Amino acid sequence: MQGGSGAGFASGPAHRSPETSSKCYGTTISCTAVQRITSVPKTFLQIDNISVSYGANRILDGIDLHIAKGEFVALLGSSGCGKTTLLRTIAGFAQPDAGAIRVGSRDVTTFPPDKRGMALVFQSYALWPHMTVAQNIGYGLKLRRRSAADIAGTVTEMERLLGLTGLSARKPAELSGGQRQRVALGRALAINPEILLLDEPMSNLDARIRLQVRHEIRALQQKLGITTVHVTHDREEAMVMADRIVILNAGRIAQEGRPEAVYNRPQTAFVATFMGAENQLILPGGADGETIAIAAGASNAACRVPRDGRMLSTGHLEVRFRAEAATLEERSLAAVPNGEGLVLAGDIVDVSYPGGLWRHTVRVGRQMIQVDAPRACAPGTVVHVTVAPDNLFLFDAPAGTIPAALPHPATALNEARVLEASPN
Ligand SMILES: Nc1ncnc2c1ncn2[C@@H]1O[C@H](COP(=O)(O)OP(=O)(O)OP(=O)(O)O)[C@@H](O)[C@H]1O
Numbered sequence: 001m002q003g004g005s006g007a008g009f010a011s012g013p014a015h016r017s018p019e020t021s022s023k024c025y026g027t028t029i030s031c032t033a034v035q036r037i038t039s040v041p042k043t044f045l046q047i048d049n050i051s052v053s054y055g056a057n058r059i060l061d062g063i064d065l066h067i068a069k070g071e072f073v074a075l076l077g078s079s080g081c082g083k084t085t086l087l088r089t090i091a092g093f094a095q096p097d098a099g100a101i102r103v104g105s106r107d108v109t110t111f112p113p114d115k116r117g118m119a120l121v122f123q124s125y126a127l128w129p130h131m132t133v134a135q136n137i138g139y140g141l142k143l144r145r146r147s148a149a150d151i152a153g154t155v156t157e158m159e160r161l162l163g164l165t166g167l168s169a170r171k172p173a174e175l176s177g178g179q180r181q182r183v184a185l186g187r188a189l190a191i192n193p194e195i196l197l198l199d200e201p202m203s204n205l206d207a208r209i210r211l212q213v214r215h216e217i218r219a220l221q222q223k224l225g226i227t228t229v230h231v232t233h234d235r236e237e238a239m240v241m242a243d244r245i246v247i248l249n250a251g252r253i254a255q256e257g258r259p260e261a262v263y264n265r266p267q268t269a270f271v272a273t274f275m276g277a278e279n280q281l282i283l284p285g286g287a288d289g290e291t292i293a294i295a296a297g298a299s300n301a302a303c304r305v306p307r308d309g310r311m312l313s314t315g316h317l318e319v320r321f322r323a324e325a326a327t328l329e330e331r332s333l334a335a336v337p338n339g340e341g342l343v344l345a346g347d348i349v350d351v352s353y354p355g356g357l358w359r360h361t362v363r364v365g366r367q368m369i370q371v372d373a374p375r376a377c378a379p380g381t382v383v384h385v386t387v388a389p390d391n392l393f394l395f396d397a398p399a400g401t402i403p404a405a406l407p408h409p410a411t412a413l414n415e416a417r418v419l420e421a422s423p424n
Pocket residue numbers: 054059077078079080081082083084085086233
């Protein structure tokens with residue numbers, strides 16, 4: 001296991017609560033001013049304009065990411081987008097073509113992995129099969145020529161922290177997947193790294209254990225206050241564990257922010273889709289003053305939603321929403337009152353029960369959408385689907401997705417106005 005000497009565990013995540021960490025010094029600056037200045041968390045791990053290629057293939061392209069001490073950042077993205085490459089570059093196992101990596105005041109870009117003060121937990125755990133739990137956890141300390149007493153003390157402490165007490169003498173083959181994962185974590189933490197890098201450490205665990213281990217890792221990370229970068233393709237895992245989510249797409253950062261911000265305010269259709277808004281419709285409409293107008297079509301009523309600063313041109317919209325964010329009612333479009341949000345007419349094609357809610361496939365014109373509902377609607381039922389304004393994610397429709405049969409955008413907007421003005 002790689003890892004440097006480390007400078008000792010931090011006492012706690014300094015960035016999480018600027019209000020509580022801010023203090024008022026002196027008499028000439030007001031508390032408000034000091035709080036405003038200190039509320040910007042100080043960068044500890046700084047990734048500046050990093051680009052990485054394998055041969056002629058550019059894998060990472062100008063990644064900028066500043067991580068505060070004690071922060072837990074999840075790198076999220078679909079397979080092949082470059083998550084592991086970024087983690088390996090931070091760790092020093094892959095060399096960037098351009099850019100720099102800094103830890104505190106040190107530029108570590110050219111440092112070998114074991115001089116960076118970091119530890120990496122691999123997806124496969126990479127435990128030594130012939131060594132016991134205690135020997136695996138103490139391995140990095142032995143390489144660093146620590147005294148036997150020092151190693152024994154750290155190993156005991158790691159076993160206690162990770163719930164491995166009593167398993168010291170077992171070999172990896174005699175452990176469950178969850179226990180092996182904890183040994184790998186113990187081995188990483190034993191060397192007292194400043195930064196913990198996790199490469200999908202839970203992907204080999206079954207679903208139930210994964211839920212438990214994700215909470216254990218997060219609790220331990222908060223207790224130790226250790227700066228952590230966690231690679232995952234599991235959205236829910238990133239949401240529940242991280243202070244900040246960074247979504248990668250084809251080697252670039254698509255969006256970053258607090259989990260609830262990325263979930264509720266996706267800035268692109270890619271991020272909306274990745275965060276679960278998989279229903280997609282292309283509808284005529286666009287920005288009109290302080291609102292966004294969607295024109296009436298064969299399968300939808302006209303509607304207006306607040307613009308909320310969204311930059312959209314008049315034309316066609318890509319409308320996205322989550323299956324659980326829509327409601328389903330057994331009535332036709334004609335009976336729909338105004339002002340509910342987007343209302344679509346359709347018929348049920350299929351219904352299944354994945355658990356909790358019934359999942360319906362609804363045909364809307366020529367497109368299919370998924371809608372969850374507490375009660376099952378039989379196939380063939382004519383329904384309308386309502387999506388409240390807050391649950392609609394609206395983007396300019398990409399070229400090539402605009403159906404030929406839809407009305408001209410200018411006409412569509414006019415029609416939207418006429419329909420809204422008409423008394424039903
Ligand atoms: N050593 C390598 N040599 C050449 N290409 C590589 C190498 N490692 C990764 N790649 C390529 O770089 C791209 C990004 O790989 P990476 O492992 O970083 O993706 P990822 O987002 O972590 O994917 P996954 O979630 O599937 O692990 C992929 O196209 C992959 O095939």
